[in-house]
Amino acid sequence: MNTSASAAPYHHGDLRRALLDSATAILTETGRWDFSLREVARRAGVSHAASYRHFTDKEALIAAIAVTGYEALRARMSAAIDGASGAVETLRAIGHAYIGFGVENPALYRLMFGQALPGIEGLPPTVLAVLTEARAVLRGVILDGARTGTFAIDPEDEQAVSVAVVTAWSLVHGFTLLTIDRVVDREVRPRVIEALTARVTERLIIGLLPT
Amino acid sequence: MNTSASAAPYHHGDLRRALLDSATAILTETGRWDFSLREVARRAGVSHAASYRHFTDKEALIAAIAVTGYEALRARMSAAIDGASGAVETLRAIGHAYIGFGVENPALYRLMFGQALPGIEGLPPTVLAVLTEARAVLRGVILDGARTGTFAIDPEDEQAVSVAVVTAWSLVHGFTLLTIDRVVDREVRPRVIEALTARVTERLIIGLLPT
DNA sequence: TGGGCGTGTTGACACTGGTAACATTCGGTC
DNA sequence: GACCGAATGTTACCAGTGTCAACACGCCCA
Numbered sequence: 001m002n003t004s005a006s007a008a009p010y011h012h013g014d015l016r017r018a019l020l021d022s023a024t025a026i027l028t029e030t031g032r033w034d035f036s037l038r039e040v041a042r043r044a045g046v047s048h049a050a051s052y053r054h055f056t057d058k059e060a061l062i063a064a065i066a067v068t069g070y071e072a073l074r075a076r077m078s079a080a081i082d083g084a085s086g087a088v089e090t091l092r093a094i095g096h097a098y099i100g101f102g103v104e105n106p107a108l109y110r111l112m113f114g115q116a117l118p119g120i121e122g123l124p125p126t127v128l129a130v131l132t133e134a135r136a137v138l139r140g141v142i143l144d145g146a147r148t149g150t151f152a153i154d155p156e157d158e159q160a161v162s163v164a165v166v167t168a169w170s171l172v173h174g175f176t177l178l179t180i181d182r183v184v185d186r187e188v189r190p191r192v193i194e195a196l197t198a199r200v201t202e203r204l205i206i207g208l209l210p211t
Numbered sequence: 212m213n214t215s216a217s218a219a220p221y222h223h224g225d226l227r228r229a230l231l232d233s234a235t236a237i238l239t240e241t242g243r244w245d246f247s248l249r250e251v252a253r254r255a256g257v258s259h260a261a262s263y264r265h266f267t268d269k270e271a272l273i274a275a276i277a278v279t280g281y282e283a284l285r286a287r288m289s290a291a292i293d294g295a296s297g298a299v300e301t302l303r304a305i306g307h308a309y310i311g312f313g314v315e316n317p318a319l320y321r322l323m324f325g326q327a328l329p330g331i332e333g334l335p336p337t338v339l340a341v342l343t344e345a346r347a348v349l350r351g352v353i354l355d356g357a358r359t360g361t362f363a364i365d366p367e368d369e370q371a372v373s374v375a376v377v378t379a380w381s382l383v384h385g386f387t388l389l390t391i392d393r394v395v396d397r398e399v400r401p402r403v404i405e406a407l408t409a410r411v412t413e414r415l416i417i418g419l420l421p422t
Numbered sequence: 423t424g425g426g427c428g429t430g431t432t433g434a435c436a437c438t439g440g441t442a443a444c445a446t447t448c449g450g451t452c
Numbered sequence: 453g454a455c456c457g458a459a460t461g462t463t464a465c466c467a468g469t470g471t472c473a474a475c476a477c478g479c480c481c482a
Contacts, residue, residue: 012430034245036469047431049471054429058470113392114325131394163410166395167382170411174385175377181324183342183380199374200381207418226460247438258462260440265460269439 016054018044024065024108031107033062062111063124069112070130073101077134087145088205094138095172095201102176103193109180113173139165145208152210164208171204227265229255231279234272235319242318244273273322274335280323281341284312288345298356299416305349306383306412313387314404320391324384350376356419363421375419382415 012018022043026035037058038048055061080097084090102109142164145151153160179193223229233254237246248269249259266272291308295301313320353375356362364371389395390404 015429037471038469048469049432050430052471110325113388113394114321159410163407163414166386166389166407167411167414169395170385170389171378171382172385173389174381174383174387176385177324177388178377178381178384183324196374196377199370200378203374203378203418207414223461248440249438259438260463261461263440 012044012046012050015044015046015050018046019051019054019061020064020068023061024068027065027107027111028105031110033065033107033111037061063127065108066112067124067126069105069108070127072105072108073098073112074130074134076101077137081137087141087148087150090141091145091168091205091208092201094141095168095204096197098172099176099179099197099201103179103197106180109176113177135165135169138168142168142208149210151208153208167207168204171200175200223255223257223261226255226257226261229257230262230265230272231275235276235279238276238318238322239316242321244276244318244322248272274338276319277323278335278337280316280319281338283316284309284323285341285345287312288348292348298352298359298361301352302356302379302416302419303412305352306379306415307408309383310387310390310408310412314390314408317391320387324388346376346380349379353379353419360421362419364419378418379415382411386411 019040022040023033023035025043026040027033037051040061041048041051044050051061055064077094077097080093081090084093139161142151142153143155143161146153146155146161146164151164153164155161175197179196230251233251234244234246236254237251238244248262251272252259252262255261262272266275288305288308291304292301295304350372353362353364354366354372357364357366357372357375362375364375366372386395386408390407395407
């Protein structure tokens, strides 16, 4: 029992969230996820073994961070889609939302798609669901454009549609990573990135338009 | 002094290489590069501190592996370019070589472009040189295609050329990673990957052709 | 009122990256 | 051929890590 008002109570209240927050903070500060669980616990003001009541593993903590990232990405893409109409505009919105998320959360994005996780197949169902859903949305847009004749793709040709989906995803994914890793342009500034994003996205769309 | 013929000599001969080999073996076996230096040393049949005579750091070992990877990638791309003529064919060759390398060496590729390294700018000059060179080659091909009118790009428009370069690189990079991570297609087989590679590369080229 | 269970703590273990002090061998010099 | 410094390898050690087991606390329900 502790009578001091400011002293921390024995039970934290929402330690799981606190640990996730600490870990995410370290991630965004350092850009790395090879921090020690002990440091995370220290930041949360808790003993080094407390995290094992909430995460079976260090890997489980990392995976939980990834899940929050996937959900944030999904939210952002959903919002972008809602405000757009027509295949071209929607595709553009998706591209900008996706790249924007990655560029603004570089460490998190790398964690989400890096090797930190036990292989994509080992991911929690939540994550797989988001990924599958993301692909479905993208496919829907492209299929829509194909049906209306906006894109030069035969909507009946399953494979052609798949190739377009994979191509589009590859482009935004690759661009995001190259930008994050500063491979693309070493003296990048926000403005430049935005402009580049717009132009790369436009190239993607041009590649889909009929000749 | 040791009179037994089979006993290991005190000095290894080429321990640096042996350590790199052990580490690379672990990398390809497990797909991860969070192995311990001590295990690498164990595999090389040497005491755990010996590696510090050849690599200042664990990170230095990882970086050295990355360097071998970059050089292998460069070699493969060079070979591909040599056998091709014309902008379209050359671009196709580059794409196939790049993706092929990544798909055949997934762990190495991820290490090369993952967060294992001290940020792209901290990389050894060798690596930076290879990356810069790679971009120059790609730019050369696209510029060539632009000049001959094969691609719908104004060769005088610096920015347009840059955008095309970034787009192309992003596409192959993203596709390679998505394939490695099995995000693209979860029941991929070599044949499927090859076919996909071909079609995605073709989409890239189509996107550059005049309308 | 009490006891059980979820939550947090302490203490321990094997292991890791890294350093320092010591041992061994190689290559060059007399 | 004997000698010696530099390069290379070894052993001993340190602080820090992930993880587990045993214990402590306190909320909630019978």
